[in-house]
Amino acid sequence: MKFRAFCAVVTASFLFVSCGKGESVYDLIGEILSDREGTPSLFQLGEKKFSLSKFRDETRFRRIILEKKNPFLSPVEAELYLNGYIEETVLLQQARQEVDFKSKDFKEFITPYLTKGVIDYYFFEKTGGVKDYRNFDYDSDIVNEMKAKGILKEKISKEEEKMLAELVVWRRLELNSKKRQEDIKLMIAKLKIQNKVTVFPVNK
Secondary structure (H helix, E strand, O other), X not given: OHHHHHHHHHHHHHHHHHOOOOOOHHHHHHHHHHHHEOOOEEEEEOOEEEEHHHHHHHHXXXXXXXXXXXXXXXXXXXXXXHHHHHHHHHHHHXXXXXXXXXXXXXXXXXXXXXXXXXXXXXXXXXXXXXXHHHOOOOOOHHHHHHHHOOOOOOOOOHHHHHHHHHHHHHHHHHHXXXXXXXXXXXXXXXXXXXXXXXXXXXXX
């Protein structure tokens, strides 16, 4: 899981380069690492302090979207995610210093991860997954709707409101998952019709 997470970050970086955005993999990884810094801090590497809230945001996205799991972590799971996050941060820092991101070897290695990541995102976005995940306000939308319907009566903290909202979003994604899979099949069928493919015989 840790290795895949590392590859996913580098794949995203390579996508920017391959799309001609003018930003190098080296620079983008630097931005990723810089975005992880902040206070209140969760841990420190050398002189740099890394943000607790950023860790929570990245873990929530990874767990709900990529792993399709509910947002509630057991203490054991939380420790595993934290250890993986720290290890990933250390590896990214080291790789940024040592890897030749413009090399042919790097391009060949990263291409399969890039291909899968682009297609997975394309389907997720086209079938409404991004909208399900992003299109609501943690602080008011879901929680206020529950209060209005009398589902939620007692006063809860902001952190509890956020956790409840995350649970509803995960459930929404889970319920819509089957429909998205059917939509993906239809998309593939339509694309095959729109893009006629001719396979040429191979001379042995």
